[in-house]
Amino acid sequence: MARKPLLSGNWKMHHNHFEAIQTVQKLSYLLTDADYQAVDVSVHPPFTDLRSVQTVLESDEVPVALGAQHCHWESKGAFTGEVSPPMLAKLNVSYVIAGHSERRDLFGETDDMVNRKVKAIFAAGMTPIMCVGEHLEEREAGTTEERVSSQVRAGLAEVGAEQAAELVIAYEPIWAIGTGKTATTEDAQAMCAEVRGVVRDLYDSSVATAVRIQYGGSVKPTNTAELMAQADIDGALVGGASLDPDDFSRIVQYHRGE
Numbered sequence: 279m280a281r282k283p284l285l286s287g288n289w290k291m292h293h294n295h296f297e298a299i300q301t302v303q304k305l306s307y308l309l310t311d312a313d314y315q316a317v318d319v320s321v322h323p324p325f326t327d328l329r330s331v332q333t334v335l336e337s338d339e340v341p342v343a344l345g346a347q348h349c350h351w352e353s354k355g356a357f358t359g360e361v362s363p364p365m366l367a368k369l370n371v372s373y374v375i376a377g378h379s380e381r382r383d384l385f386g387e388t389d390d391m392v393n394r395k396v397k398a399i400f401a402a403g404m405t406p407i408m409c410v411g412e413h414l415e416e417r418e419a420g421t422t423e424e425r426v427s428s429q430v431r432a433g434l435a436e437v438g439a440e441q442a443a444e445l446v447i448a449y450e451p452i453w454a455i456g457t458g459k460t461a462t463t464e465d466a467q468a469m470c471a472e473v474r475g476v477v478r479d480l481y482d483s484s485v486a487t488a489v490r491i492q493y494g495g496s497v498k499p500t501n502t503a504e505l506m507a508q509a510d511i512d513g514a515l516v517g518g519a520s521l522d523p524d525d526f527s528r529i530v531q532y533h534r535g536e
């Protein structure tokens with residue numbers, strides 16, 4: 279079965295809950311049934327907005343999936359400031375980002391922590407969007423493949439084939455995030471193919487065929503269609519351009535070919 283593309287808006291630390299409500303309402307006016315048939319869409323607001331966004335999506339029956347940006351791997355306990363996967367599941371969160379490069383670089387998340395989260399997100403009945411990607415120095419040193427493949431392997435340790443087939447992996451070259459620089463389409467495709475190859479090595483070709491791989495890093499309305507035309511790119515993880523519903527809807531509507 280063909281993989282249904284997933285376009286995800288990662289709002290990072292933007293939009294309070296009032297702004298969040300306005301943003302999803304506007305997005306819902308711009309997207310149509312034809313869009314939802316062609317692609318899956320998720321929005322990932324900050325924790326404080328989740329309940330408000332959930333209410334809007336459910337009361338207006340908007341088929342945009344609710345996503346979170348982060349979680350802890352334990353279900354409960356003395357972890358001040360953290361939020362657990364079952365808490366997110368109770369809000370009908372469908373997708374949780376794990377191991378975004380900002381969490382890895384600014385908050386010390388390790389491959390082992392990402393792996394624990396991936397397992398905990400699955401255990402709570404949600405789908406992880408596991409982020410991998412190289413720094414500019416790694417790209418310049420020619421170690422991109424090594425870095426990304428070790429992140430994929432570590433993140434999937436002890437994850438069974440059935441769950442791995444449901445996973446979303448976001449390949450985001452760190453030097454392209456929020457910088458306006460995008461990997462060339464060829465590089466983005468080559469790295470997404472590399473990621474799929476690692477999944478094939480770890481499991482088999484049916485898991486590799488099923489797993490959805492997003493590209494992320496300065497995705498905009500003007501470059502989405504070209505990226506999405508690549509064989510191994512099944513979606514996009516969009517930061518800056520997802521904050522504005524006009525831009526994000528144009529990204530989602532790349533499939534119209536306009």
Ligand code: PGA
Binds near residue numbers: 288450496497516518
């Ligand atoms: P960007 O962010 O689209 O603003 O580059 C992408 C991301 O960090 O997920």
